[in-house]
Amino acid sequence: MFIEPNLTGERRGWIEVICGSMFSGKTEELIRRLKRVQFANLKAEIFKPAIDTRYDEENIVSHDTSIIHSTPVDNSQKILLLAQGADVIGIDEAQFFDPELPGVCDQLAYQGIRVIVAGLDMDYTGKPFGPMPEILARADYITKLHAICVKCGNIANYSYRKIPDEEQVMLGAIDVYEPRCRKCYIDKV
Numbered sequence: 001m002f003i004e005p006n007l008t009g010e011r012r013g014w015i016e017v018i019c020g021s022m023f024s025g026k027t028e029e030l031i032r033r034l035k036r037v038q039f040a041n042l043k044a045e046i047f048k049p050a051i052d053t054r055y056d057e058e059n060i061v062s063h064d065t066s067i068i069h070s071t072p073v074d075n076s077q078k079i080l081l082l083a084q085g086a087d088v089i090g091i092d093e094a095q096f097f098d099p100e101l102p103g104v105c106d107q108l109a110y111q112g113i114r115v116i117v118a119g120l121d122m123d124y125t126g127k128p129f130g131p132m133p134e135i136l137a138r139a140d141y142i143t144k145l146h147a148i149c150v151k152c153g154n155i156a157n158y159s160y161r162k163i164p165d166e167e168q169v170m171l172g173a174i175d176v177y178e179p180r181c182r183k184c185y186i187d188k189v
Contacts, residue, residue: 010112011112012112013108013109013110013111013112013113013114013115014109014114014115014140014141015105015106015109015115015117015135015138015139015140015141016033016114016115016116016117016139016140016141016142016143017117017118017119017132017135017136017139017141017142017143018030018033018116018117018118018119018143018145019118019119019120019121019132019136019142019143019144019145020120020121020144020145020146020147020157021120021122021146021147021156021157021158021159021179022120022147022159022177022178022179023147023156023177023178023179024145024146024147024156024157024179025145025147026118026119026120026145027066027092027093027118028066029118029143029145030090030092030116030118031066031067031068032066033090033116034046034068034088034090034116035068037087037088037114042087042088043085043086043087043088044086044087044088044089044090045071045079045082045083045086045088045089045090046068046069046070046071046089046090046091046092047070047071047072047073047078047079047082047089047090047091047092048070048071048072048073048091048092048093049072049073049074049093049096049097050072050073050074051074051096052072052092052093052096068090070090070092075097075098075100076097076098076100076101076104077100077104079091079104079108080104080107080108083108083113086113087113087114088113088114088115088116089108089113089114089115089116090116090118091105091115091116091117091118091119092118092119093118093119093120094117094118094119094130094131094132094135095119095120095121095123095129095130095131095132096119096130097130097131098131099130099131099134100131101131101135102131102134102135102137102138105117105135105138106138109140117135117139119132119135120132120159121133121136121144122157122158122159123159124159124160124161124177126158126185144157147179148179149179149180149181149184150178150179150180151180151181151184152181152183152184154181154183154184155181156179156180156181156184156185157181157182158179158180158181158182158185159177159178159179159180160177160178160179160180160184160185160188161176161177162175162176162177162178163176
């Protein structure tokens with residue numbers, strides 16, 4: 001990603017989005033970027049939705065067990081309150097946040113903060129998920145990651161739910177979901 005140099009000295013913010021299916025490495029990439037920020041001695045505040053307790057109550061943990069400390073919040077407005085003095089804001093599992101998250105991201109970027117958002121772009125039915133479509137529309141930079149289809153080995157961009165349930169939100173990992181390519185997702189084999 002090329003970031004244009006700021007020669008005026010004023011602080012400029014932007015929104016980066018990391019999206020894709022489950023098991024595509026979104027959280028791993030978010031953690032990688034945030035650790036580089038910390039290495040550069042920039043102040044980072046990292047948030048995740050309070051409902052996501054799959055691996056840890058507070059920390060963000062990727063499927064490959066990379067870990068970084070975060071603050072769980074139950075609504076996106078709290079991010080604005082807790083972001084004071086931050087150079088960079090990281091947000092994981094953005095699809096689980098409320099509809100105000102895109103506006104919160106915009107507000108932070110207008111304040112000169114780099115905002116890095118990771119989340120599923122589609123739910124298990126293949127439909128746009130939560131506030132992610134609007135965040136993607138407002139993003140300055142987008143990284144779409146792909147998993148590997150467990151059925152055929154092609155690139156996968158769908159999160160296939162192995163357990164029958166109609167609820168849009170069902171927390172789980174490899175026990176509940178598997179990555180599938182378009183053909184294997186549609187074929188449901």
